[in-house]
Amino acid sequence: MLTEFGPDIWLGDGGEVAVLGFRYPTRMAVMRLSGGDLVVWSPVTLTDALRVRVAELGTVAHIIAPNHLHHLALTEWTRAFPNARVHPAPRLRGKRRDIAFAADLGDVAPDAWAGQIDQAVFGGNRITTEVVLFHRASRTVLFTDLIQHFPPGTHPGWRGVVARLDRMEGAVPAVPRKFRLAQTDRDAARAALRRIEGWKAERLVMAHGAPVTRDVAGMLERTFDWL
Template sequence: MLKQFGRDIWIADGAEVAVAGFHYPTRMAVIRLDSGALFVWSPVRLADDVQAEVDALGDIRHIVAPNSLHHLFLAEWNAAYPNARLYAPPGLRNKRGDLAFDADLGDTPPPDWANEIDQAMMEGNVITTEVVFFHRASGTVLVTDLLQQIPAGLLSGWRKVVARLDLMAGPEPAVPRKFRLAFTNRRRARVALARILAWPADKVLMAHGTPVEHDARAFLRRAFGWLGTA
């Protein structure tokens, strides 16, 4: 079910996905641009009810995978909306040779959404290069895997211990420890972080974690304080 998250932005929680025995909640966002075209970020499994509600908002023109890890449901969305452009983050074209991507995501937003959505490519991480977005109208920063928080009810036994050690089970979303260690070029990451921290953010939306709806800029400074500044 779609829920409005702010001006011209809606979210939908999808089915949990299992990775190495860990169950992660999933979330997507739909942004309606001034043209009426829809921008779909990090699509979840295409359920009938979600599809009907999205169709009621407008025409999907942009389907965006924010990093090379979020590709599980791209094929079904691509098949359902063949006229929408499919965007690949760094590394995903080679990983998903079965998909015909229309464009690559970079550090600069394309003209189709440049006036409404900004983006910054967080480079320097060996796990994945993530493109972080900022929807101006709602003041929302959209982060995929760089910030995570697994609900306590999805954890038990040794997985609960591992999640706690990996900083994925704290009182607020955080950058997992494995991602922190994977930043082998922190200077490049700090350049992107400086841009992200400069956005006039009101909210932070994550694919795996509780959305932050107040004091977003202070939260982002806390979450990425370990990285330092450019």
């Protein structure tokens, strides 16, 4: 179901997704634009109850896939909301040739949500190119995979050891070690981070971890100190 997170933004938790035996919880966001249209970010598995609740909030006009790893639920969402435009992060278009995409997301917001949702491309990473969003009305920045937070003890056995070494599991949110090592263009990452910090977000949402509602600026500074 959806939970109101701030003005014109709702969060919805989906089921877990298994990747190499690691269980990732999933989270989506729905943002309502000034005209009433909805923007769905990183959609999770679409249940009947979720479809009804989303329709109660407005018309699904835009669906955002914020990196090329978050695409598993796109087919069911495009079938349920065939008039919605699907906006892909770079590198997804070639992976999902079955979907009719709008233009790739970049640093400049499309006219549909310009002035209401800002965006920054966190490029130069071998794993994925993530587009980070900022919902102005709620002062919320949205990360997908670049920041993760699994509480200690989430993964049993050897996977727990790997998760801790990777920094995907720990006491505080962090950029997993694999993403740090994959960041071949640090200048591009620093440019994106400067843009993100300039938004002065008061809340932070990540797809894999609990939202942060305190000292977001300090958390971002600590999380990206490796840059």
